[in-house]
Amino acid sequence: MQERHRVSLNAVRVFAIVARTGSLTAAGAELGVTSGAVSHQLKKLEDELGVSFFRRGNNTVSLTDMGRRFYEEVAPAIGLIERSADALYRDENEISVHATTSLALRWLIPSLDRFRVLCPKVRVRVETSSARGIPAIPDSDVGIRYFRTGEEAEGWELLARDLRRPVVSPVLLARGNHGREIAVADVPALQCCVGNWDWKLWCETFGIPPADLSFAHAFDTDDAALHACVAGLGMVLAPTILTARETKSGALMILPGHQPFETGTYRYRRCSESRAVRQFCAWMDTEMRNLE
Amino acid sequence: MQERHRVSLNAVRVFAIVARTGSLTAAGAELGVTSGAVSHQLKKLEDELGVSFFRRGNNTVSLTDMGRRFYEEVAPAIGLIERSADALYRDENEISVHATTSLALRWLIPSLDRFRVLCPKVRVRVETSSARGIPAIPDSDVGIRYFRTGEEAEGWELLARDLRRPVVSPVLLARGNHGREIAVADVPALQCCVGNWDWKLWCETFGIPPADLSFAHAFDTDDAALHACVAGLGMVLAPTILTARETKSGALMILPGHQPFETGTYRYRRCSESRAVRQFCAWMDTEMRNLE
DNA sequence: TTTCCTGCATAAATTTTCCTCAGCCTCCCT
DNA sequence: AGGGAGGCTGAGGAAAATTTATGCAGGAAA
Structure with missing residues (x-):
């Protein structure tokens, strides 16, 4: 040549x-x-x-x-x-992340800016769906969903344990509290999942008669229920991970005398092996570690 | 976008x-x-x-x-x-130059290195042909040819006037010179063009009887004739431009008492208008100016 | 096995390239 | 005529590429 x-x-x-x-x-x-x-x-x-x-x-x-x-x-x-x-x-450098509405709105999206700082090149497209248990996440690079305790989670990595405790608006807490310990029976319980599964499990775990609870409204997502909760409509059995902002700001209070209990886990699955996906999952892990 | x-x-x-x-x-x-x-x-x-x-x-x-x-x-x-x-x-940056064999060998090629210094990027391909009067120069960017005095030269730029005088090997000059002016009749004339056109014109111009000349060998190019001349075979009516090196080194001597006379011109024609061609033609002009 | 040699990665230093800035010019449009 | 727009150019500084030197690991040779 x-x-x-x-x-x-x-x-x-x-x-x-x-x-x-x-x-x-x-x-x-x-x-x-x-x-x-x-x-x-x-x-x-x-x-x-x-x-x-x-x-x-x-x-x-x-x-x-x-x-x-x-x-x-x-x-x-x-x-x-x-x-x-x-x-x-x-x-x-563009990944799509599928998550349930509530987790997306209350944890992923508020945290996303820290990921952008960490990996400025990666653009995340967030896809939400309110249905809890969609088995197949279509064309997303990462799927995040909730698993009830005991549910089969083959191939899904643990993102965070889901710890729940009853939360309530401070207004409601003050109204119901006349010098004595507030009772769960005093506050209307808000439902946020089909069949009231979480409250049932809670009653079971802590030995509380389900009859003590007075159910008010029902919502199809945790997010909606929590909005109602903030508005003073009742108490929600809320995942700690979804209420960080509200408990910190005082918009929601934990019902006194109630321990968090584990009802399941948030888990994610990689559907692609690109570097951005690895970075994103690694970032989620560190985020969760920092929360603990 | x-x-x-x-x-x-x-x-x-x-x-x-x-x-x-x-x-x-x-x-x-x-x-x-x-x-x-x-x-x-x-x-x-x-x-x-x-x-x-x-x-x-x-x-x-x-x-x-x-x-x-x-x-x-x-x-x-x-x-x-x-x-x-x-x-x-x-x-x-690559140009082809067509020239007659003698001009190429005795002027263009020896000078070409100075052009290379001036325009290092331009590569020149030299094409030679011995036939004097080829009318069309095929696919060359620059054509150079000889024009006899009076010949139609439409579209051809003047490169140099062709001044000729008889030259001879110093050996021959010394042999023939016994204390007196050497005569053209003493030296065999070498022919270098068809019909002996140059010698005829010379005789005509200076009023010398053609019979005084004794013709020896004939060659089809000036270059060959000049080689013969250097070898002592006789005198050649040589263009000054083609014998600069030999007269300078003493390999050829001008026959004493003879003035140069113009028999024609060297002329060039651009067949393309690239920058390299312009540079090359400009260089040829300066070269010729420097010779004068 | 040990040693040497080759090929790649990396950090620091250096060279080269690129970009901006400021000044200038010309055209074009009020 | 004046001012804006668009382009050219040279100087100087910023940014990028390259080299140099060094380390490391695998394969070949001893």
Whole structure:
């Protein structure tokens, strides 16, 4: 192979943009550099090749025949490479995460900014679905869902244990509390899952007669129930992980004298093995470790 | 158009070469840089894109699936751009010059190194033909030929006037000179063109009877005739421009008492308007000016 | 096994390249 | 005529590429 003259492909790209836009200034804007930089790049390319791609009017440039020919030859190639690299980048740095609505709204989304700081390149698309137990998560790179205690969780990594305790609005707590320990019977219980499964398990665990509970409204997501709870409609058996903000700010109080108990786990599954997915899962793990 | 991540196309080229050769060292050699430079470029590209193109063994690299895919996508595009630029460069910086054998051998080729110094990028291909009066010079960027005085020279630029005078080997000059002025009749005349046109014109111009001349051998080019002349076979009516070296070194002497006279002109014609051609013609002009 | 050699990765230093800035010019449009 | 827009250019500083030096691991040779 002969000694060949290797032009700067970056300069060729600059040329292509100038050729397309017909202006150094516009090309500079597109590239995020000044027109002077473009002028220099172009001049260097022309000098190296020993050709003139542009006819220089005094404050305008226009393609010469040679320039047009070269542009028509190289522009598709440049475009192909850029699209190719771009697709690669997106595939690798854009992940979709599927999570239940409540977890997404109350934990994932509020935490996501810390992930962005950690991995600024990775863009996360959050997909929510309110249905708890969707077995197959379609075309998501990461799925997060809730598992009741004892439920089969083959292939799912532990994200966090779900510890629940009754929470209630401070207003309601103050109203019901007349110098004595408040009783669960004094506060309407809000349902947030089908069949009232969580309250039943709670009664069972702590030996409380289910009849003591007075059920008020029902909601299809924890998030909705918690909104109702904040509004003073009653108490919710709330996962600690979903109420960090409210208990911290005092918008919700833990019903005194009640220990958290484990009703299940949040678990995630990788459906792809890209680096971004690994980073995201690792980040979730550290987030959870920091919560403990 | 969205904010897009512009990878360095030069880095992509480096990647492509590494992918093709399968070795950083080999790629470095091909690019004329060290393997360290290649390693850096590659790493930067992978980091920017957030992907791994190569599996790193400890002293070996091999393409990952993603790397192979990317290579197959971009390699043709890279190749296209390089070939395109290369062709452009050659078209623009490689010129072919057609000249008669004698002028090429005795003036153009000896002078060409000065042109190389002036325009190192331009490569000149010299094409010679012994036939004097070829009307059309096929696919040459510059044609140079001789025009007899009075010959139609439309479209041909003047390169140099052709001044001729009889020259002879000093050996022959010394042999014939016995204390008196040497006469043209004493030296055999060598013919170097069809019909002995030059000697006839010379006789006519200076009023010398053609019968005084004793013709010896004949040659089809000035160059051959001059070789014979140097060898002492006789005198040649030689263009000054073709005998600079010999008269300077003393290998040939001008026959005493004879003035140069103009028999025609050397002229050139541009058959293409590339920059290299302009540079070459300008250089020829200055060369000729310097000779005067 | 031990030793050497080759190939790659990495950090620091250096060279090269690139970009910006400021000044200047010309055209074009009020 | 004046001012804005667009482009050119040179200087100087910022950023990127390259080299150099070193380390490390695998394979070949002793």
